Amino acid sequence: MAGKTSRIPGFYKLSLDERVKIVADFANLSEEEVALLKTHMALDIKIADKMIENVITTYQLPLGIAVNFLINNRDYLIPMVIEEPSVVAASSNAARMTREGGGVYTSSTEPIMIGQIQLVKVPNPSTARFEILRRKDEILEIANQCDPVLVKLGGGAKDLEVRIIETCLGTMLVVHLLVDVRDAMGANAVNTMAEAVAPRLASISGGRFRLRIISNLADRRIVRAWTKIPVEAVGGREIAEGIMEAWAFADADPYRAATHNKGIMNGIDAVVIATGNDWRAVEAGAHAYAARDGRYRPLSRWETDGDYLYGSLEMPIAVGIVGGATKTHPLARLSLKILGVKTAQELAEIIGAVGLVQNLAALRALAAEGIQAGHMSLHAKNIAVMAGAVGDEIDIVAEQMVREKTIRVDRAQEILKELRSKKEQSKT
């Protein structure tokens, strides 16, 4: 993909076919893949009927492409599935700003997920803890027998932790099985292993096992994303300072932090859904991580020294590129191809970068013109398109409606009529 840029000015003004063509060229899509995009009904009802139970139809959502992303010096087009207007536009716009400072950089830990085994009625929890830890190799071996393929790929159960927790029903022993899940989201592999080791853990501890399930607080599977942007790129020092103050507000106040993080999740969930991943798992992990030190805090941080705006984000992102809907949903497969990702870790890092950029878009708008201006201008563009505007007409009609503070299809039609008759007159 070297040489192909994701910097595509005016992408939103193009027709659907033109957009598909650009994406197809960028990601080397085959004719069949392009045809699939153009059916607008990519998920066959027969596949859908096997994905969940009691199916009666499929449910469509828009899939848009965020442009301008430069992540780790590589250009990406970002597929986003979301019902909310402005998100894709805001993402593309803020990604353009980050390019001015070289884009977004990312790193991540190995894809380690935690399986929890709950042991109750353990007669001597402290001794049981030591007895379990002493038999670590034996227990990891039982777990790894469940998934020889994962082990062959370099993954598998790697470590054990034993926690003693005090509950309202007395002391419990909780064993954490740390599993490297490689390119999977990991829930299936981890749950199978947790169920396999539970009887042995119960017999060692002298207690009985209850729950055996993955933890969505995936704090061993962390993504980090950061960016350094010249303040001019976000509209100057004053706005950069406003972004920093917005972050400080969120850091001090959970009411604001919830909305701050919602803005991050606008970007994150849209890519998680486009790639067929479990967005509830990512949401649960994000919010639990945000509250890990006892108070709910923002997942990102923004600072400025007057010359640059520095943004960073750290959070768990448990996503896969094998298994589940990532394989069965044709558009999830296509989204992964458009992203050009080779590993789940790379996908998670891109998603983290999108979260940071989405957050920048929201905070920049809030610190400058306010969020409604952007919404209104996008809404006006949609109305202009509904009125029949094409190409450059869209912006002209939309801008006039915003200026007049009258955003209605009938007014858009009038403006369009005037515009076209002016154009005709200028020809004669």
Ligand code: MEV
């Ligand atoms: C709206 O979907 C998201 C925002 O509220 C995020 C924020 O306030 O930071 C704009």
